Amino acid sequence: MSLIISILTPSHHGDWDDYAYQKQASIYHDSRWPEIIKKVFGHDSHHLMATENEKMVGILPMVQLKSLLFGNFMVSMPYFNYGGVVADSSEITVQLIKAAQEQRKQLGCSHIEFRFDKEQDIDLPERTDKVTMLLDLPDDPEILWQEIGSKRRAQVKRPIREGVEFLYGGEELLDDFYHVFSINMRDLGTPVYSKRFFTEILETFKQESLIAVARLNGKPVGVGFLVGHNGKLEIPWASTLRKYNRLGINMFLYWNILKTAIEKDYQVFDFGRSSKDAGALKFKKQWGSYEKQLYWYYDLPVGKCLPGLNPQNKKFGAAISVWKKLPVKVSNLIGPQIVKNLP
Numbered sequence: 001m002s003l004i005i006s007i008l009t010p011s012h013h014g015d016w017d018d019y020a021y022q023k024q025a026s027i028y029h030d031s032r033w034p035e036i037i038k039k040v041f042g043h044d045s046h047h048l049m050a051t052e053n054e055k056m057v058g059i060l061p062m063v064q065l066k067s068l069l070f071g072n073f074m075v076s077m078p079y080f081n082y083g084g085v086v087a088d089s090s091e092i093t094v095q096l097i098k099a100a101q102e103q104r105k106q107l108g109c110s111h112i113e114f115r116f117d118k119e120q121d122i123d124l125p126e127r128t129d130k131v132t133m134l135l136d137l138p139d140d141p142e143i144l145w146q147e148i149g150s151k152r153r154a155q156v157k158r159p160i161r162e163g164v165e166f167l168y169g170g171e172e173l174l175d176d177f178y179h180v181f182s183i184n185m186r187d188l189g190t191p192v193y194s195k196r197f198f199t200e201i202l203e204t205f206k207q208e209s210l211i212a213v214a215r216l217n218g219k220p221v222g223v224g225f226l227v228g229h230n231g232k233l234e235i236p237w238a239s240t241l242r243k244y245n246r247l248g249i250n251m252f253l254y255w256n257i258l259k260t261a262i263e264k265d266y267q268v269f270d271f272g273r274s275s276k277d278a279g280a281l282k283f284k285k286q287w288g289s290y291e292k293q294l295y296w297y298y299d300l301p302v303g304k305c306l307p308g309l310n311p312q313n314k315k316f317g318a319a320i321s322v323w324k325k326l327p328v329k330v331s332n333l334i335g336p337q338i339v340k341n342l343p
Contacts, residue, residue, distance in 0.1 A: 003057070003092065005099040008034075008047035012056075016049060019056040019086075026082035026117075027208060027229035029061055033077070036200045037063055041340040046074065046107070048099055050092050058087030060096045064107060067341035073307070074104060074112045078343035079193075080236065081132060081273045081294070084116035097122055101299050111307055112299040113343060117292065124297040125306060131291040133271035133284040141259040147288055152251065159252035164216050166256040171202050173211040176220035182332050184239035189320030191335035191342070198225060212260070214240075214253045222249040224257055233261040234270035250283070258287065 008016055013031040020029040034045035043063050050058035061083055066072040077083035085093045097114070104112050114124075117132070138144050145153065167173070178195045185192040202209050208229055214222035222240040226233055235257065240249045261269050271284040273294060281291075298306055323331065 003050055003052055003095055005048055005050050005095060008045075008049050008059075012049060015056050016047075016059055019059060021230075023086045024230050025059070025086040026080075027205070027227055027234075028077045028080045028082050029059060029086060030205075032204050033061065034063070036197075036204055037078075040194065040197045040200055043078075043340070046103055048096055048103070050087065050096055057089075058085060058092040058096050060085045060100060062100060062103075062112065064109065065341050065343060069338070070341045071110050072108055073110045073343075074100075074107070075343040076100075076112070076114050080115075081234075082115055082117055084114045084120075084297075090121050093120060094122060097124070097299070104299055110301070111304065113307070114297040114299070116295045116297065119293075119295050120297060122297060124299060126298070127296045127306060128293060129276055130273050130294040130296065131276060131281075132273045132294055133281070133289040134292050135258070135269040135271065135287055135289040137258070137262050137267055137269055139262070141262045144258060144262065144288075148255075148286070152255075152286060155248045155251040156255040158248050159214070159216075162216065162247050164214055164221070164247065164249065164252055166212070166214055166252070168210055168212045168257075168260055170206070170209070170211065171199065173213050173223075174198060174202065176213045176215070177211045177223040177225060180220050180223040180241055181225075181237060181239045182335075183241060183328055185335070186326060186328050186331040187242060187324060189323040191323070191339035192332060193339055194336035197336075201225075201227075210260075212253065212257050214249050214256075216244065216247075216249075221247075222253040224253060226257065228264070228266060231266055232268040232270055233264070233266040235272055238272075254287065 008031065016031045034047065037043050037045060043065055046062045046064060048060040049056060060076060062074045062076045063078050064074050065078060085096045087093045087096060100112055178198065182192045208227055210226040212224040212226060213220050221244045224235050224238040226235050258269055271289055274280045
């Protein structure tokens with residue numbers, strides 16, 4: 001049987017998604033993302049599919065990011081924690097990687113970043129400084145309530161005494177989410193995504209996406225944007241307003257999100273990725289979560305160093321300091337034009 005590798009076309013979206021579902025791939029392997037990314041960020045996708053006798057045997061989603069400020073490169077997948085090849089065998093994985101390397105050269109890209117959640121038998125440099133934190137959920141919220149211990153239960157109860165309330169839903173909560181999220185991103189010195197990005201996700205993935213909000217006196221003080229798929233609920237984005245942190249809003253918000261996940265019959269909660277030395281790991285571990293290693297592989301020209309397009313890069317230190325001082329209205333206006341080119 002001969003292996004054929006080609007670019008994904010709309011006529012193959014159904015086969016692609018059937019294969020991704022069958023292989024329990026991440027939601028970011030879904031064929032609807034290229035349209036969202038093109039509409040919101042203007043980037044082209046170059047998804048590769050491998051077939052044998054017209055049967056899908058491997059997929060590789062890739063997006064090209066191209067700007068004067070940050071250069072021309074590809075990521076599988078940008079903005080999210082998961083991507084990389086999903087295939088029937090390691091041999092097919094290698095062939096898809098080779099096809100991607102040829103594509104990189106044709107497009108004049110400096111590198112490709114492949115975001116895997118499993119170690120791969122491929123001859124490429126890798127980074128292993130990132131982990132995701134997972135929690136296996138019990139069948140009943142009361143079981144988790146007992147497992148988290150008395151100290152954390154007390155931390156969850158305090159905001160309730162202060163009058164904090166929890167609610168979840170869809171687009172009707174987007175303004176609440178974006179208000180808190182954009183302020184928090186500014187405070188961190190990080191450019192914020194446009195509100196349209198989240199609107200497109202909510203409209204495209206109506207059954208899979210969810211917004212959680214903690215309100216105090218009717219105003220949002222803590223938020224989470226959640227995406228569910230294959231029995232796992234993930235929180236790619238979460239924020240609280242710093243001036244209310246003394247009330248333990250984070251503990252209240254996450255407890256109610258976990259309770260909701262159990263009630264909606266999810267088996268696993270994904271707290272999202274962290275650097276191994278990040279302070280956020282302690283917060284995530286206290287719920288009983290465990291580390292799952294992430295493997296990011298790089299296709300680079302010979303002699304080139306691994307890219308460093310992340311907030312930990314010291315060369316961005318001055319820019320981050322300046323960004324923290326911007327008015328939120330200004331950071332919301334210019335942030336989306338910058339962050340769309342950051343993977």
